[in-house]
Amino acid sequence: MNNQWLAFFQGVIVVYIQGQGAERFINQLIRSRIPVWQVTRHDERTVSFSCSLTHIHKIRRAARDFEGEVRFSKGDGFPFLWKRLLKNAGFVIGALLFLFVILLLSNIVWRIDINGATPKMEHEIRKELANIGVEEGEFILKMDDPETVQKKLLSRVKGLTWIGVEMKGSTFHFRVVEKNEPEEKKQAGSRHLVAAKDAVVTKLFVEKGQAVVKRNQFVRKGQLLVSGFIGSEGNLREVGAEGEVLGETWYRTSVEMPAETHFHLLTGQQVNKHFLELGEFSLPIWGFKSHSFAHYKKEEQEHSISFLGFSLPIKYNKHTYYESEQSLRSYTRQEAEKRALEAAREDLKAKLSEKAAIQGEKILQREFRNGKVKLSVHFQVLENIAVGKPITQGDRENARKKHNEHSTREPE
Amino acid sequence: MGKKWGEQMKNWLTRSMNLPEDVMMDLPRITMIGQLHIYIENHRGLLTFSDKEVRLLLTKGQLLIKGQSFTIKTILPEEILIEGKVEKLVYLEG
Numbered sequence: 001m002n003n004q005w006l007a008f009f010q011g012v013i014v015v016y017i018q019g020q021g022a023e024r025f026i027n028q029l030i031r032s033r034i035p036v037w038q039v040t041r042h043d044e045r046t047v048s049f050s051c052s053l054t055h056i057h058k059i060r061r062a063a064r065d066f067e068g069e070v071r072f073s074k075g076d077g078f079p080f081l082w083k084r085l086l087k088n089a090g091f092v093i094g095a096l097l098f099l100f101v102i103l104l105l106s107n108i109v110w111r112i113d114i115n116g117a118t119p120k121m122e123h124e125i126r127k128e129l130a131n132i133g134v135e136e137g138e139f140i141l142k143m144d145d146p147e148t149v150q151k152k153l154l155s156r157v158k159g160l161t162w163i164g165v166e167m168k169g170s171t172f173h174f175r176v177v178e179k180n181e182p183e184e185k186k187q188a189g190s191r192h193l194v195a196a197k198d199a200v201v202t203k204l205f206v207e208k209g210q211a212v213v214k215r216n217q218f219v220r221k222g223q224l225l226v227s228g229f230i231g232s233e234g235n236l237r238e239v240g241a242e243g244e245v246l247g248e249t250w251y252r253t254s255v256e257m258p259a260e261t262h263f264h265l266l267t268g269q270q271v272n273k274h275f276l277e278l279g280e281f282s283l284p285i286w287g288f289k290s291h292s293f294a295h296y297k298k299e300e301q302e303h304s305i306s307f308l309g310f311s312l313p314i315k316y317n318k319h320t321y322y323e324s325e326q327s328l329r330s331y332t333r334q335e336a337e338k339r340a341l342e343a344a345r346e347d348l349k350a351k352l353s354e355k356a357a358i359q360g361e362k363i364l365q366r367e368f369r370n371g372k373v374k375l376s377v378h379f380q381v382l383e384n385i386a387v388g389k390p391i392t393q394g395d396r397e398n399a400r401k402k403h404n405e406h407s408t409r410e411p412e
Numbered sequence: 413m414g415k416k417w418g419e420q421m422k423n424w425l426t427r428s429m430n431l432p433e434d435v436m437m438d439l440p441r442i443t444m445i446g447q448l449h450i451y452i453e454n455h456r457g458l459l460t461f462s463d464k465e466v467r468l469l470l471t472k473g474q475l476l477i478k479g480q481s482f483t484i485k486t487i488l489p490e491e492i493l494i495e496g497k498v499e500k501l502v503y504l505e506g
Contacts, residue, residue: 023458030489031457039484041462049484 011053011079014038019068022047028065034058053079106306107140110170117176121159125174128157134172141303141316146172169306190238192395193226193386195219199247202382209241219247219385228391229399236399238391247385248359251348254376257340260330266297269323277302277315293323336373337366344377356383438471447498450477453491458484466494476502 017025022041026049029036039049045068051059053075063070085092112129114122129135132152134143144152146165153163153174164175193209201217209226213219226241273287301318304311331339345358358381365376426436434441434454443451452468452475459467459474461484466477482496 023461026461026487027457030487033489035486035488037484037486039461039487041482047461 007052008077011075011077012050013053013056013075014048014050014073015059016042016046016048016071016073017066017068018046018071019066020045021067025062025066025068025070028062029059032058032062034062048073050076053077103305103307106170106308108170109134109136109138109140109143109172112136112172112174114174114176117174117178121157121176121178124157125153125160125163125176128153131156140167140170141305145301145303189240190228190391191240191388192224192228192391193241193243193245194389195221195223195225195245195247196385196387197221197247197249199249199385201225201245201247201385203246204243205245206241206243208239209243211243213245225386238396241388243386244384245386246382249381249383249385251351251379251381252364252376253344253348253379254365254374255340255344255347257331257336257343257373257375259333259336259371259373260328263327263329264295264297264324265327267323267325269293271321273319273321275317275319277317278313282317291321291323293321295324295326297322297324333368333373337375340373340375341377344375345379348379348381352381352383356381358382440468440470440475442475442501444498447479448495449485450494450498450501451491452494455490455492458487458492463496468492472505474504476500476504478502 026036026039026047029051034051034055036049036051039047041047056072059070112126112134114125117125129149132144132149134149143149146167150163150165153165154160157163159179160176161179162177164173166173166175198221199219201213201215201219204211204213204215204226206226208230209228210230212224212227219225225245226243228238228241229236230239231237271287271289271291271293274285275282276285277283299320299322301320303316305314305316306312341361341363345361348358349356358379360380362378363375364378365374367374422436425431426433433439438454440455441453443449443453445451454471455475456469456471459469461467461482463482464478464480466482466484468475468477477494477498478500480497480499482494485493485495487493
């Protein structure tokens with residue numbers, strides 16, 4: 001009686017016995033340690049009882065000595081349920097298939113919503129999403145998680161200030177904030193060109209306006225280079241000065257370069273492992289080989305599996321192990337110095353506009369300390385130093401004053 | 413003579429040491445829950461069984477249970493649990 005559940009799993013059969021001496025038969029059974037229960041008398045000659053399926057052979061053997069009739073009736077419990085289940089296998093398979101299809105469809109992206117983007121931007125984003133692998137009809141498991149998608153989009157789509165990525169069930173929601181890049185102002189009328197920094201003018205290409213400085217002249221930051229006033233004194237006109245003024249400028253950078261550096265390099269070898277996780281427990285489903293990397297970098301990608309919009313407590317987890325190598329790079333003093341200089345040059349180039357050219361360099365200071373080279377370098381750079389500056393009312397008045405001075409002087 | 417002396421010894425021991433009689437003297441222990449269940453330990457086998465009457469063999473004599481719609485819920489070599497409506501319980505001296 002205490003192991004009803006065990007009996008249920010082993011299977012229960014109902015036995016009908018007909019004939020005189022049913023009591024004796026039951027006594028015999030229990031004396032030979034066959035538990036029976038649910039003994040009922042139906043009529044004068046018939047008694048039924050339940051017993052475990054595992055004892056059916058013993059009951060058959062005992063039944064040989066019994067003069068009446070022993071009949072096994074309906075079975076109950078797990079083995080019989082299982083049998084019935086197998087008989088209706090088609091139905092069961094159908095049900096499982098149905099669940100599987102729903103599970104599959106629940107993990108597919110059905111829709112991608114993009115809000116707040118202009119049609120052009122939306123098209124751009126969709127194109128980039130397709131490149132990343134986020135598309136309608138794709139498996140969510142195969143994709144990057146929303147944060148990575150966000151990061152990739154931000155770095156790849158130009159003109160995006162911010163994009164909010166959210167996954168609701170099987171729908172991707174994107175909220176877009178576009179950069180409002182100010183349109184480049186058209187030459188708003190008249191302007192001067194002034195020096196952007198201290199420099200020595202080396203070349204002047206003036207398209208419009210009147211050059212005020214000469215070659216090899218030293219100019220200070222903000223000094224007028226090309227005037228927007230043209231024409232002779234009698235008829236002074238304002239134009240938008242245009243042109244290029246190449247000047248030699250100077251920069252001073254200091255760089256540090258360690259002579260010995262440790263690196264972690266990925267060798268390109270990688271091992272993937274796939275897991276299904278249920279709470280703390282994780283079940284490996286693919287990739288059973290353990291990696292034999294001495295040094296490695298591990299990356300985990302986690303996706304929760306959803307069913308009809310609810311996320312199941314089961315998670316799919318992909319571990320990727322990248323083999324890495326530790327390598328040591330060591331320079332001699334000369335080499336380190338050379339590298340430091342290169343680094344300084346690169347550093348400077350990143351700061352300068354594309355057209356600028358480095359004319360010369362000079363190491364002002366070099367220092368070796370604690371395995372490091374410290375350089376202080378002076379660079380001579382040739383670059384366009386002209387920037388536009390609108391002509392203000394004050395400029396005009398000055399110009400007029402000058403003009404007036406001229407005109408009063410003229411009659412003399 | 414010897415058996416009788418042994419009986420007396422057991423009787424005296426149970427009384428003086430406060431031991432349960434069913435253990436010492438092989439007597440049936442009967443537990444009833446209202447009229448619904450009757451649970452008998454220390455029986456010696458089923459003699460007759462029908463939905464109105466159950467007769468059990470004891471070490472000494474027999475036990476006759478009368479009632480209605482009896483079913484044996486469990487039966488083990490020395491225990492039996494009967495469900496139904498118990499009306500009468502009679503000891504038959506063997």
